Amino acid sequence: MTNMDQMIEKVKWIPNGLIHFMEKWIRKLPSVKKEINKQTESMASDLESMVKPYSGEFQSHAKLPESGIDRSVILDELKNISALEEKRWKDGLVSGAVYHGDSDHIHFLNEVYALQSQNNPLHSDLFPSASKFEAEIVSMTAHMLGADKTNNEVCGVVTSGGTESILLAMKTYRDRAWAVNGIRRPNIVLPVTAHAAFDKAGEYFKIKIKRVPIDENYQADINAVRKTANGNTICIVGSAPNFPHGIVDPIKEMSEIARERGICFHVDACLGGFVLPWAEKLGYPVPEFDFRLPGVSSISADTHKFGYAAKGTSVILYRTPELRRYQYYTIADWPGGLYFSPTFAGSRPGALSAACWAALLSMGEDGYLESVKQILATAEVIKQGINEISELKLMGDPLWVIAFESKELDIYKIMDQMTNKGWNLNGLHKPSCAHICLTLRHTKQGVAEQFLSHLKDAVDFVKENPSESGEMAPVYGMAATLPFRGVVRDFLKQYLDIYYKV
Numbered sequence: 449m450t451n452m453d454q455m456i457e458k459v460k461w462i463p464n465g466l467i468h469f470m471e472k473w474i475r476k477l478p479s480v481k482k483e484i485n486k487q488t489e490s491m492a493s494d495l496e497s498m499v500k501p502y503s504g505e506f507q508s509h510a511k512l513p514e515s516g517i518d519r520s521v522i523l524d525e526l527k528n529i530s531a532l533e534e535k536r537w538k539d540g541l542v543s544g545a546v547y548h549g550d551s552d553h554i555h556f557l558n559e560v561y562a563l564q565s566q567n568n569p570l571h572s573d574l575f576p577s578a579s580k581f582e583a584e585i586v587s588m589t590a591h592m593l594g595a596d597k598t599n600n601e602v603c604g605v606v607t608s609g610g611t612e613s614i615l616l617a618m619k620t621y622r623d624r625a626w627a628v629n630g631i632r633r634p635n636i637v638l639p640v641t642a643h644a645a646f647d648k649a650g651e652y653f654k655i656k657i658k659r660v661p662i663d664e665n666y667q668a669d670i671n672a673v674r675k676t677a678n679g680n681t682i683c684i685v686g687s688a689p690n691f692p693h694g695i696v697d698p699i700k701e702m703s704e705i706a707r708e709r710g711i712c713f714h715v716d717a718c719l720g721g722f723v724l725p726w727a728e729k730l731g732y733p734v735p736e737f738d739f740r741l742p743g744v745s746s747i748s749a750d751t752h753k754f755g756y757a758a759k760g761t762s763v764i765l766y767r768t769p770e771l772r773r774y775q776y777y778t779i780a781d782w783p784g785g786l787y788f789s790p791t792f793a794g795s796r797p798g799a800l801s802a803a804c805w806a807a808l809l810s811m812g813e814d815g816y817l818e819s820v821k822q823i824l825a826t827a828e829v830i831k832q833g834i835n836e837i838s839e840l841k842l843m844g845d846p847l848w849v850i851a852f853e854s855k856e857l858d859i860y861k862i863m864d865q866m867t868n869k870g871w872n873l874n875g876l877h878k879p880s881c882a883h884i885c886l887t888l889r890h891t892k893q894g895v896a897e898q899f900l901s902h903l904k905d906a907v908d909f910v911k912e913n914p915s916e917s918g919e920m921a922p923v924y925g926m927a928a929t930l931p932f933r934g935v936v937r938d939f940l941k942q943y944l945d946i947y948y949k950v
């Protein structure tokens with residue numbers, strides 16, 4: 449037992465809430481401080497080589513070069529870097545991240561970007577095309593998500609990604625609750641599995657985050673939602689599906705609780721917005737989750753995931769224009785002139801909106817239907833294969849984001865073995881598990897079979913070598929067992945410091 453383990457043993461009886469409250473003081477104790485530093489320093493030094501694999505391989509530029517470097521030299525270096533990084537995702541070894549990835553699709557998006565690279569929606573007088581692209585992206589997404597089955601007032605905005613869509617929706621609800629209901633101490637009720645972006649919104653906008661547990665099906669516990677929502681609740685959130693386990697919450701029931709009490713309801717369909725409508729058409733068991741449900745007041749859906757746009761766009765949709773107005777920013781007395789913008793950014797890359805618009809048009813309904821068909825067929829093979837590995841257990845009954853745990857083996861060690869074979873899976877905790885988010889990359893010939901064969905080998909290896917540890921197992925192990933959240937958060941800040949080190 450290490451000193452750290454002994455310390456964890458000693459504080460195990462203290463309720464978590466109290467430990468978090470006391471953490472600041474406990475961490476000041478010299479013996480605790482010493483042990484924590486010892487543990488995190490050794491992990492941080494491993495981290496640096498992981499975050500900065502190019503140190504020494506490519507020239508670093510801490511200062512501007514005295515005279516500009518020849519463009520061809522820069523392009524050559526970029527080609528070398530890309531060659532090093534693209535193999536893994538092209539070969540389908542990566543969970544999520546690159547959702548389409550076929551060369552002709554990428555080439556097409558690049559062509560659109562090149563044509564529109566100067567476009568800035570902030571200057572829509574100069575680039576009226578930005579308004580065309582963005583209005584049409586919003587409208588196409590809204591119709592896909594049930595807008596035409598409502599009174600058709602659904603509207604929205606193009607944002608830079610899922611996190612921005614979520615942040616904006618939460619800011620919108622906070623401002624509306626303040627103006628309409630006089631709520632000064634707002635809270636949001638959401639399951640523990642809803643995305644971290646909601647915590648970020650809570651921190652940024654001073655909204656209390658009330659997480660409720662999930663049930664045995666990994667779905668939000670309805671009773672807990674009912675009990676937790678109160679007069680200061682500005683919004684209830686459900687995921688379709690959630691990031692950790694790929695499970696869709698009971699959106700219908702949750703949105704009804706919200707509707708009965710006059711609370712807004714947000715569906716986080718960042719991951720599923722461009723999958724579930726097509727999965728439903730293909731006959732998969734997709735519960736209702738979109739604007740067809742009268743209690744749903746907003747939906748986030750990421751075009752840069754399964755919409756197959758380039759990275760940097762998402763859509764936030766609202767049931768009514770009245771709601772959307774709380775998102776806008778306008779100022780009428782700034783010496784810089786009349787200023788207004790729909791999102792957090794000022795200037796924005798109109799080329800990304802153009803590429804997003806082009807991706808949606810070139811895919812069309814038949815393109816999305818076919819890609820979802822392929823992804824879900826691959827998912828069936830993978831789920832079946834995992835079920836056949838007795839040491840692993842699927843978490844719930846997911847469609848294409850497939851999480852698995854092991855009661856007998858250290859799942860993070862299995863993940864590290866997969867990393868050694870070139871795979872890049874997502875490590876999750878509370879409970880400890882890993883997932884693979886399937887994309888079009890995994891539908892290529894032989895990828896699913898290779899995944900399963902490597903997974904079986906990884907399980908066998910960890911079974912035979914239970915004490916052998918990889919790179920991430922200790923980090924996840926620390927996060928899972930350490931009662932001090934602040935230590936883990938400081939460690940993550942250290943990661944970000946290293947990220948920005950030249």
Ligand SMILES: Cc1ncc(COP(=O)(O)O)c(C=O)c1O
Pocket residue numbers: 609610611612643645687689690691716717718719750762
């Ligand atoms: C369900 C869900 N919501 C929100 C997000 C955040 O999206 P982004 O990383 O584009 O900000 C993700 C990202 O994976 C997600 O899976």
